[in-house]
Amino acid sequence: MIFFVGLTYAELTSAMPQCGGEHVFSYKALGPLGSFICTWMIVLGYVGVVCFEACALPTIVAYIYPDFLAGYLYTVAGFDIYASWLAVAILVSVFITAINIIGTKTAAILQTILTVIIGGVGILLIAASALTGTVSNLEGQLFMGATTTDMVKGTLAVAVMTPFYFIGFDVIPQAAEEISVSLQKIGRILILSIVLAVLFYALIIFGVGYVMNHAEIAVAMKGVGGLVTADAMAVAFGSSIMAKVLIIGGLCGIITSWNSFLIGGSRAMYSMAESYMIPRIFAKLHDKYKTPVNALLLIGLLSIIAPFFGKKMLVWVVDAGNFGCCVAYCMVAISFVILRKKAPDMARPYKVSHYKLVGALAILMSGFMVVMYVVPGSGATLVPQEWGMVLGWSILGVLFGLYCKAQYGSKFATHIDVALDNEAVEEAGDLAFGQAMAAALQNVESDAPVTYVSQPLSFSFSMPVSVVFGAGKRHMAGELLKSYGTKALVVTDSATNGRDLVREVEKSLNDAGISVTRFAHVTGKSLDITANSAVDEIKKDGSNFIVAIGSNTVMEGAKMIARTAASALNQAVMPLTFVPTDYHSGACFDASLPDGSCDKALLAKVVIVDPECMTGMSQKERAVSGFAALSECISAYTAADAQPLTDAMALYAIDILNDKLTAVCTNHADKGAWEKVVLAGVIGSMVAAETGSQVAKGLAQAVAKTSFPADEVLLAAIVPVVIDAKAGKDPFLYGKLARTMGGFTSDDCAARLCYLAKALHLDLRIADMGVHEDDIANMAEAYIGEEATEEIKERAASLEAAFNS
Template sequence: MEQKSSSFDKVLSSWDILVIAFGAMIGWGWVVSSGSWITTGGVGGAALGFVIGGIMVFFVGLTYAELTSAMPQCGGEHVFSHRAMGPIGSFICTWAIVLGYASVACFEACALPTIVTFLFPDFLQGYLYTVEGFDVYASWLAVAVIVAIFMTYINIRGVKAAAKLQTLLTVIIAGAGILLMVASAINGDASNLESQMFVGDDGFSMLKTTLAVAVMTPFFFIGFDVIPQAAEEINVDLKKIGQILILSVVLSVVFYALVIIAVGLALSGPEILASEKSAAGLVTADAMAKVMNSAMMAKVIIIGGMCGIVTSWNSFLMGGSRALYSMAESYMVPKTFSKLHPSYKTPINALYLIGALTILAPFAGRKMLVWVVDAGNFGCCVAYCMVAISFIILRSKEPDLARPYRVSHYKIVGALAVLMSGFMVVMYILPGSDAALVPQEWAMVGGWCFLGLIFGFLCKQKYGERFGLLVDIISDEDAAALQSTDEEISVALDGAIDAAINKILTQRKLNMA
């Protein structure tokens, strides 16, 4: 293990890390998918499903909270899994999470110009080609590429600049969501809920449809784990970091559940079905238009969803670059990815790589990117499971490790976290499940694994014993203490050398006399 002081600037406040995590979890799904959630489980069933899914993610979040406070280093999962499982386990875990972050960032680059078409129907101009049934237009590509360049530039300018953008957009998202909730509570019709609280004829079928929603929900909560990636840049008490991470999960659960209830109050069952089958299929936006009695207000929700896309994109670009940086620091991928910008202290080459992928991704069309993001979500769930296992291992392996945020009943929490995250992984693998990967997605997972093997083999050959070296970041206080000790040793050595020289010179003078 190698020790050094952090190369990053500690600039993120409590608010910054809260909006980074919350913004990552609240993307476009609450605008585009609310109708399918309700038709699957009913208003009550869908809201309850999100609570159940949130509880599943909550236990995984608890393991992250403790480990982040104990090891506040850039890379998060990389450090946790390395301390618990060694370099091979760490490589698998971190490479999986990089796939997750990069894939979501690429998907958002396609999702953003797609939303612009909802706001401006005549936006699509200059037909170029078709990929898997998706028509690619010059105007659509131009918006995607320009925004991708801007997002990469913002992240290169520093994590604080990215956090400021995140704050602005998260406030807009929250404002749009709260406006919908308040308007639905005032102008909505409670009788709409009577016929669509749950889907099913009996208790068992209602439970089944509720769980069908719950199975989908963890994939909408991916993003809280961005906090550990930027741990070295957080200027907050270590115990508080864990608390904020958990708070971000709770706020996301509440937000999703209240949006579902608001849509249920605004629209009846037939209206939700009609909205889903419309050209836009934006049920949440139609709910806002009805309760505000204005078609223009639907665009407020669409703008909120657009901001959600950018906040997710911003967070995952940040997380992916830090994960790649941490792998490069451990000589697991080419060392060039550990280079920091001389002024902004950001992993510039890692950002260039992921930024380049987001610029190129739109050229593949939206359908292919859906496959990529599903493969990436699978990678995230694999990493979650490995972190949960690392949590249990480290409680046994390093019981005296300082844990500012310490989870009570760790065996129960750890077991539930492993079971919950493992369940998500199984749902991606199990044929016939709603989340099962299709052959194209398995091909992408396989390709990513193959690329990882190539990187691992080449770096092992090039760096030898340094491959998998864990760099331990020491605190500023410890670094100052070490520097002080070094200075004291240096002064003592200088004094000893001077005394020895004087003694030799004195002896020579005596001999000459």
């Protein structure tokens, strides 16, 4: 059953690779109600795993240290509950939940290490059993029961529990958007994971039965922990110590499963909350760690409650979780068949052959499992405690659904369709994958030949501006610039003129034997008149290179002076060197002038980036410049002509700005954080110059037909709307961007930008300028140079509402 269900998942995951898995598949095929039921049921399965692990861990501890049980409290279904048993379960539940909220970056490494340990311990048991076991032990174990009816019931009782142990494959569609593998191979990996799990479980079961007979197993079942596999390990090696070794593998399995399914369950709830299916409170991300904190807390709370019902809870949560799994599996299988009819042209990088047979078997088998849970006397019927869990969870879902329908109205169950266009299907970061394994799975794919396309990398990168970065570098200006001449014209403005940094730069120049003439009359207006005045100074003092100290305006003024001097004096353009006082100074890295002209000779020879020169920025300037730099990086990363080097630089800077900009703007950051934000701001200017995607151009377009000035504060209103309108068109690109900013899927990009803008108080500045909802929509359209669309207007209204809430 799991194999056929897995085939349906494999096709759908490759066709709709968005975080959320069942939520995405069922929505497209069955609509909002079907999607709600399907996703809510799979979350029940996830919650079941988490609660199972919460009960399993103290059970294992009791097996290793029987004397650890102390402080008898009460008895549930024949199992004695001890205070120490509960304490261990609760403390670890709190710890695992806290770890997931923190979202430590070592989680992936930890999962890999622990999984290797699990596999290694299992292989030890299998190998030892094969060497020391005997076929005679299998007698009386193949089927339990005196009659055929008893055997069938016994088999079904076991069979209906097994979906719970295969739910791990569902992590793949949940995280498909994050997996750096071709879409075809995501489908293969999913099927391969099921095949290997079947082999692993089967060999473990065979190993236990091969080394212990049914009487020994019955005795082991009545032991302190009832952990038969651990006892089998001890028998196979003839040492009780080896039982402890297997227990270590068991503990590793508990931690990996607990961690994985807490993440998976919270992500599924987050996906539902993002679609307004359950309260939006579950879409809240932690302010610092950017994890779905409320969804994690709910599942964590349930894992704390579960141990209070004792060891019997292990069986109850397995059966209740299985019911949820099988309902979801059946609905996904139905979605698979419907979409083959409803959307035959949908791109399917991994396409299953004989879909009617596969779909029918998946529906019938998973549907049969669901029926077995309901029909009395089937051998698998849910007991009252299990029905209590299923019905309680269902009632909670109904209450959530009714509340959200009333609260959010037309937004209820809104969802972005992320099915791929045929033209968009391409290899996405192909990882090494065993050719033998791939060949072994060819028979479950379509008859169409598999082709592997590897697009050659082809791009050009040019960064002709030399950058010297570091605190105190202004004191080295003389040594850094002495090769450009012996007489420098220091260009600045009235705001910078009185600052110590100008005198410090001039002192460094003098110490290197360079004479200095200061010109502190640059303004944002009449640059041509200003340039003529500066040329008079150059004629008088014979300056042979320029040192510009200040903001973008000063840099542009220096360029104008250099070009005017070259024309007036009939000579080559004087070398330009810059010392910016604003970390978003795009003029340092391009050769353009305010009039739109461009001359490569106007590129700076050296840009001295000294973070200490920028500490004079006000909080508002830091926020506006930082958000502008972030917008530059996003524009460069999503640009049509983006390239690997600018992508790497942009994502690095986005991560810094998202993480540290708020603290820098509120003076709550240390020197290291300040320096990183300055670096990120500079990177924003660099990648914008390289890709030609400067936000200043878009901003000028946006305000061209309005009465608003081209103030960079407007970017906080415009950019989220633009990104939200574009994100659904490339869920891979924007999904990665969202995760860099602390979200999960492409849907989160705009929300993360809005969150940051609000934290920087830029939304209040926008309101002060008199910008309203219609203005934002119109400016967003002008920003991207596209005709007015209802989509942009709707998204602008939605984000405006989010700003005001």
